[in-house]
Amino acid sequence: MGRHSCCYKQKLRKGLWSPEEDEKLLTHVTKYGHGCWSSVPKQAGLQRCGKSCRLRWINYLRPDLKRGTFSQEEEDLIIELHAVLGNRWSQIAAQLPGRTDNEIKNLWNSCLKKKLKLRGIDPVTHKPLSEVQNGDDKDKELNELKLLKSESRTSDATKAYTPIMEGCSSFKYNNGTSNTNLPTNCSSKDLLPDGFTTSYTTSGLMSNFPLQMNYASTSDTFSSNSNPSQWFTKTGRPIFNMNSEFASHSISTVLAPAQTSYLGVPCDDICAASYAENASQSHFWGLTDSAKETQIQVLQNQTEEAKWGDYVQNPILMLPVTHLLSDNLGVMLPHNKQQEEPSQTCNMFSKDIQKLTASFGHI
DNA sequence: AATAAGTCCAACCGCGGTCGC
DNA sequence: TGCGACCGCGGTTGGACTTAT
Numbered sequence: 001m002g003r004h005s006c007c008y009k010q011k012l013r014k015g016l017w018s019p020e021e022d023e024k025l026l027t028h029v030t031k032y033g034h035g036c037w038s039s040v041p042k043q044a045g046l047q048r049c050g051k052s053c054r055l056r057w058i059n060y061l062r063p064d065l066k067r068g069t070f071s072q073e074e075e076d077l078i079i080e081l082h083a084v085l086g087n088r089w090s091q092i093a094a095q096l097p098g099r100t101d102n103e104i105k106n107l108w109n110s111c112l113k114k115k116l117k118l119r120g121i122d123p124v125t126h127k128p129l130s131e132v133q134n135g136d137d138k139d140k141e142l143n144e145l146k147l148l149k150s151e152s153r154t155s156d157a158t159k160a161y162t163p164i165m166e167g168c169s170s171f172k173y174n175n176g177t178s179n180t181n182l183p184t185n186c187s188s189k190d191l192l193p194d195g196f197t198t199s200y201t202t203s204g205l206m207s208n209f210p211l212q213m214n215y216a217s218t219s220d221t222f223s224s225n226s227n228p229s230q231w232f233t234k235t236g237r238p239i240f241n242m243n244s245e246f247a248s249h250s251i252s253t254v255l256a257p258a259q260t261s262y263l264g265v266p267c268d269d270i271c272a273a274s275y276a277e278n279a280s281q282s283h284f285w286g287l288t289d290s291a292k293e294t295q296i297q298v299l300q301n302q303t304e305e306a307k308w309g310d311y312v313q314n315p316i317l318m319l320p321v322t323h324l325l326s327d328n329l330g331v332m333l334p335h336n337k338q339q340e341e342p343s344q345t346c347n348m349f350s351k352d353i354q355k356l357t358a359s360f361g362h363i
Numbered sequence: 364a365a366t367a368a369g370t371c372c373a374a375c376c377g378c379g380g381t382c383g384c
Numbered sequence: 385t386g387c388g389a390c391c392g393c394g395g396t397t398g399g400a401c402t403t404a405t
Contacts, residue, residue: 016374016399016400
């Protein structure tokens with residue numbers, strides 16, 4: 001590992017922290033606070049640069065850190081937030097109490113990206129791979145998907161669920177083996193179809209979050225309906241009202257909740273990739289190709305024109321999709337008196353924030 | 364049993380923003 | 385206004401650990 005330029009100058013320690021160093025830093029910060037980080041190492045008697053001390057505190061020593069593996073709900077929330085915020089790890093981490101941006105970033109890079117690919121979803125755009133790719137890229141991605149699936153089969157943990165991936169209308173679940181050999185960072189829930197998980201339900205935390213992607217917008221429908229055959233019509237249309245504003249403004253592909261992707265196939269071929277492809281066929285259903293492209297371009301331009309900083313600081317501005325929200329939440333947010341004439345959209349979004357708050361206990 | 368390959372994660376790098384002088 | 389110090393963030397990497405051969 002490298003070393004901060006300041007560490008070179010001052011011949012400071014680098015690399016892993018010893019328990020003694022941790023103790024010194026913990027004691028110092030607990031007692032005096034960190035104040036100016038650059039002065040912390042000297043005051044705490046550490047041969048480290050302030051930057052290193054700050055990082056150690058934030059990522060490891062902070063008392064409010066949550067230890068242990070990520071829950072399914074946390075993973076779902078990360079995926080959904082990533083669809084909105086992209087690689088803004090600190091913003092994502094802010095919605096997950098006790099988790100650090102570094103931790104989330106690592107989880108994303110090591111696990112969640114693969115999971116999304118296995119579900120036929122591009123981890124960058126959160127759209128189906130079949131939609132993202134074209135030409136050579138398509139072949140490349142498909143090969144990658146095959147490889148991933150192949151890797152899954154070679155794993156003891158995933159062998160049991162292989163039939164789900166292989167595609168058959170009457171898949172079987174090998175219930176003869178326990179889950180004890182599951183990969184440490186991939187829970188069995190990710191590999192199991194809905195109905196095989198005992199307590200898991202699709203994330204409701206973001207179910208009304210005005211995501212640009214439709215995970216949230218559709219998850220209520222899907223999570224309350226475990227029968228995949230009802231998620232789409234036989235022609236691949238999503239079941240919600242296509243005449244609604246929602247349908248006409250949506251720029252993203254309709255997706256079943258990620259946790260149930262393997263089941264979410266209204267045809268015999270149940271593999272994730274083909275499902276994603278089926279799902280993408282419902283994209284802008286009813287429009288001509290040129291009309292679809294035009295609409296996509298318009299919406300993309302609208303999004304790009306807005307300042308990202310504004311989005312991040314005030315996700316209420318996450319337009320143009322916020323107006324698609326249904327106003328069906330029972331939780332009301334206290335009116336923000338500082339905000340002059342808050343729009344209906346803002347109020348609706350505020351409810352989503354409130355819902356997140358209620359679920360996680362803080363924002 | 365040895366070792367090559369893969370995975371995970373703590374920690375570093377470098378950049379951009381902010382603030383005070 | 386310019387400059388430097390500091391902070392925070394996202395990207396990257398080194399190495400420990402695990403799994404496969």
